[in-house]
């Protein structure tokens with residue numbers, strides 16, 4: 001996807017300090033001249049992350065909760081030149097007991113994990129349509145497949161994001177714009193620190209490598225690891241009383 005551009009490629013990482021997002025960027029088989037825009041809330045951490053990447057990086061301010069600013073934010077990034085790859089990695093995992101105690105935390109999690117991706121990616125799509133090409137990576141989750149009592153607000157936001165990404169994929173068919181919908185399982189890292197690991201867990205680096213490989217092909221959906229697709233089918237088919245009785 002990096003050939004024949006005739007200029008340095010440009011990548012936008014929404015959630016510029018995301019462990020998974022940065023691992024994807026690090027694993028890209030892109031030329032060293034590639035320009036990477038790291039978008040997030042903490043400039044110092046964005047700059048530190050940029051220094052670890054083998055590309056030309058820039059940090060820009062981005063708040064997922066500032067929904068009314070997203071159109072302008074995206075327009076400003078595209079005004080500086082074409083964007084070839086957008087990775088939507090923004091997300092938070094607020095524990096269910098905290099959400100139960102404060103519904104505003106639920107609203108913030110839904111806005112961060114779902115609504116902000118809709119407001120940013122609709123505008124990204126409009127700009128990619130105008131430039132005639134582009135690829136969008138969306139980070140869904142196994143949690144999107146069936147709500148679990150242990151984190152059903154997170155799961156419902158991911159289910160919304162997953163449905164949005166599938167609809168977007170279909171809406172963009174034949175336009176030259178591609179969506180890659182990624183569904184990792186449990187990823188060992190900052191977001192899940194202190195949590196008990198789940199079956200078929202992976203590391204951010206493994207997710208990064210899998211996404212980079214998939215970007216060189218034509219897939220529109222990717223499970224990480226791949227056998228998670230089988231587990232997801234079993235989860236979908238499990239009778240509800242059994243599902244309800246699971247501890248996790």
Ligand SMILES: NC(=O)c1ccc[n+]([C@@H]2O[C@H](COP(=O)([O-])OP(=O)(O)OC[C@H]3O[C@@H](n4cnc5c(N)ncnc54)[C@H](OP(=O)(O)O)[C@@H]3O)[C@@H](O)[C@H]2O)c1
Nearest residue numbers: 015017018019020063064065090091139141184186187191
């Ligand atoms: N870790 C897992 O087990 C797992 C599994 C499946 C899917 N996913 C999904 O993969 C994506 C990346 O996760 P990760 O493991 O890389 O987590 P992470 O390292 O915690 O990254 C999350 C990113 O979201 C950013 N963010 C959160 N709220 C924001 C806001 N209001 N405005 C701007 N940025 C904000 C964080 O910025 P700050 O550094 O400023 O907080 C960080 O860059 C998420 O969508 C997550 O739901 C994760």
